[in-house]
Amino acid sequence: MExxxxxxxxxFPGQGGPEHAYGVAYDLLCRRAPDEALxxxxxxxxxxxxxxxxxxLRVWAWLIRAQLGRAEAELRxxxxxxxxxxxxxxxxxxxxxxxxxxxxxxxxxxxAAVMSEDYDHQAAxxxxxxxxxxxAGKDT
Numbered sequence: 001m002e003x004x005x006x007x008x009x010x011x012f013p014g015q016g017g018p019e020h021a022y023g024v025a026y027d028l029l030c031r032r033a034p035d036e037a038l039x040x041x042x043x044x045x046x047x048x049x050x051x052x053x054x055x056x057l058r059v060w061a062w063l064i065r066a067q068l069g070r071a072e073a074e075l076r077x078x079x080x081x082x083x084x085x086x087x088x089x090x091x092x093x094x095x096x097x098x099x100x101x102x103x104x105x106x107x108x109x110x111x112a113a114v115m116s117e118d119y120d121h122q123a124a125x126x127x128x129x130x131x132x133x134x135x136a137g138k139d140t
């Protein structure tokens with residue numbers, strides 16, 4: 001008896017449910033295509049407004065587009081809902097840092113670094129601490 005294989009169905013942007021939007025949007029964001037990802041994410045979030053995964057991808061798109069205020073607001077909500085999410089804490093710290101608010105960013109970056117032990121998270125803490133020390137030295 002011969003095995004017969006069939007290819008999985010193709011899913012194109014705009015087709016399928018939120019789970020399909022997540023996969024395609026993730027791929028687009030990895031390719032640095034935030035506008036295209038947002039076009040998929042917005043309808044999916046209308047269908048599932050509390051879907052944390054979709055909300056995180058939307059934040060990622062906003063961070064790429066430097067829509068830092070929008071990203072910060074969403075990240076604050078996500079951090080309140082799940083304070084132990086290291087990615088959310090790190091992203092909130094980075095959004096604050098990129099807005100020129102390193103003192104506000106540092107606690108979030110430190111928390112992410114402790115939770116994840118990720119090198120990039122630890123490097124962000126050092127970068128912000130050095131920036132704060134530099135600016136403190138200029139005040140004297």
